[in-house]
Amino acid sequence: MKRKLFCHTEPSPGPCIDAGPLWGKRAAVQCTISVKGWPTEAGSRALRGFVALEDATVVERLKSAGATLLGSMHTPELGLGPAPDGMATAFKDGPVDLLLMTDTMGEARLAAASAGVFGLKPSYGRVSRFGLVGLVPSMDSCGILGKSLEDVGTAFKAIEGADDRDPSMGDGAREKPRRKDLEEGSRLTAGIVLQSLAGLDADARAAFSEALGKVAGAGIEVLEIQWGDFDLLRAVHNVIGSVEASSSCGKYDGVRYGHCAAGSRNWNDMYLQSRSESFGLLLKTYLFQGAYFQFENYKAFEHACRLRAKLVEESSGIFRSLDFLLLPTKRGVFQDNARDNRPQTVERVYDAGITTLPANVTGNPALTLPGLVRSVGSGGDLGLQLMGPMGGEELLLSAAGRLCRHMENQETAQ
Numbered sequence: 001m002k003r004k005l006f007c008h009t010e011p012s013p014g015p016c017i018d019a020g021p022l023w024g025k026r027a028a029v030q031c032t033i034s035v036k037g038w039p040t041e042a043g044s045r046a047l048r049g050f051v052a053l054e055d056a057t058v059v060e061r062l063k064s065a066g067a068t069l070l071g072s073m074h075t076p077e078l079g080l081g082p083a084p085d086g087m088a089t090a091f092k093d094g095p096v097d098l099l100l101m102t103d104t105m106g107e108a109r110l111a112a113a114s115a116g117v118f119g120l121k122p123s124y125g126r127v128s129r130f131g132l133v134g135l136v137p138s139m140d141s142c143g144i145l146g147k148s149l150e151d152v153g154t155a156f157k158a159i160e161g162a163d164d165r166d167p168s169m170g171d172g173a174r175e176k177p178r179r180k181d182l183e184e185g186s187r188l189t190a191g192i193v194l195q196s197l198a199g200l201d202a203d204a205r206a207a208f209s210e211a212l213g214k215v216a217g218a219g220i221e222v223l224e225i226q227w228g229d230f231d232l233l234r235a236v237h238n239v240i241g242s243v244e245a246s247s248s249c250g251k252y253d254g255v256r257y258g259h260c261a262a263g264s265r266n267w268n269d270m271y272l273q274s275r276s277e278s279f280g281l282l283l284k285t286y287l288f289q290g291a292y293f294q295f296e297n298y299k300a301f302e303h304a305c306r307l308r309a310k311l312v313e314e315s316s317g318i319f320r321s322l323d324f325l326l327l328p329t330k331r332g333v334f335q336d337n338a339r340d341n342r343p344q345t346v347e348r349v350y351d352a353g354i355t356t357l358p359a360n361v362t363g364n365p366a367l368t369l370p371g372l373v374r375s376v377g378s379g380g381d382l383g384l385q386l387m388g389p390m391g392g393e394e395l396l397l398s399a400a401g402r403l404c405r406h407m408e409n410q411e412t413a414q
Helices: 057-064 087-093 107-115 149-159 202-217 230-251 267-278 281-295 298-318 346-352 357-362 393-413
Strands: 006-009 026-030 068-073 098-103 118-121 141-146 188-193 220-225 324-328 366-369 384-387
Touching (some): 026 057, 057 068, 087 107, 098 107, 107 118, 107 141, 118 149, 141 149, 149 393, 188 393, 202 220, 202 324, 202 384, 220 393, 230 281, 230 298, 230 346, 230 357, 281 298, 298 357, 324 393, 366 393, 384 393
Parallel strands (some): 026 068, 026 098, 188 220, 188 324
Antiparallel strands (some): 006 068, 098 141, 324 384, 366 384
16 A cells, blocks of 8 residues: 655645745655644654644745745654655655655655655754754754755755744854855865774675765765764764653643543543553653663763763864765665564664764764665665765755766766
C-alpha cells in the first residue's frame, strides 16, 4: 500500500507575495512546524488534535517570499529518527519543490540523501525555531530540502535572520556571516575527518574516495585531518539530547492539549497515565535515558556539557585553517531504518546519524549534495556532506555550486 505524501493538505493557506523570490515554488512542511489552522501533531499521540494557533516564523517568511504551501508531511514522533518510509521518495517525485523539516541529529540531511535531493541544516541561531515542535532545544534546527541547489539557497535567504520571538537566536544571529572571496577560481580547502570513515564498509569507502576525486577536480584542495575528540560526539549528543528531551516533554501533561487518559482516580494518576499512553517506545526509551542523567547521574550530564564546549572549540579551530569538512551523509552499513521490519531503537537511530549529528552538537551548518557518493552495494546514493564554519552557509552553497557545475561540465564533455 502506497503511503500518502501529505498528512494534511490545504493549498496556499493565507496570502503570499506574487513577486517574491520564491514565487511559483511549491513548499511543504513536516508536521512538527506550525501552520495556522493546520493540525500540528508532530507524529505523537501527546499532540493529537492540536491545531496551530499561528504560523511558525519560517512559514511566515516562506509565504512572504511568494511560496505556496501545499501541505504538511508525516514525521516520526516529535521528529526523532529517520523519516517515515516513502516520505523522501514521495517528496522527490511529488509536486513539491521545497520541504522544511526539523533536524535534531541529521534527519533532514538523511532524508535528502535518501531522496537524492539537496539538504541544508543552517547554523544554530540563523533560522528562527519559533513555531517548531522542538525536542532538543539546543540542537534542533529547521532543515531545508530542495530539488535544486538554487531553491535551497533562495529559501535559506528568505527564512534566515533575527526573530525576537526566539530567545535562542540571541545576538549571534544578527552578526554578519563569514564572507569569503568565492570567485570561480578562488582557492578553497576541504578536510576529511579520518575518524568519520571508520564505520564505512568497503563499497561505501570506495564510493567516498571516488567523490573526493571529483571534489579535487573542481579545484578544491582536499586534506586529511584528525579531530581529536570526534569519537565523543555521539555520546555527548545522546546524554545532552536525552536530558533536554526529557525536560521538554514535561509540558505534555494531557491538560492543555493532546491526549488525556480516561478513568484516572486523581490528578496525579491522570498525569502519569497520560504520559505513559502518549509516547511510543522509541521516545519513551530516550526520555528514560534523559531522566536517568537528570536524577541519577547528573555528573555525567555536566561532563557531557563540558565535553561539548571543548568540541565546539575544536571545531572552531579546524575552520580557522579549512573552509569546510567533507563527510558521507549516510554510511554503507545503514540502510533506511524505516524500511525494514525491525523496531526502532535509540542505538539504531544514533547509528543512522553518526556522521550527521556532529553539526547538531557544535551548531555548525551542513549541506548534503546528491549524486556524488554512489555505492551500488551499500544502498545507492549516500550523499556528500559539507560542514562549514558558523555562519558559513553562503560558503557551503557556493562551494556546492562549484561542484555541481564541475559535474555538469564533465557529463557534457562525455
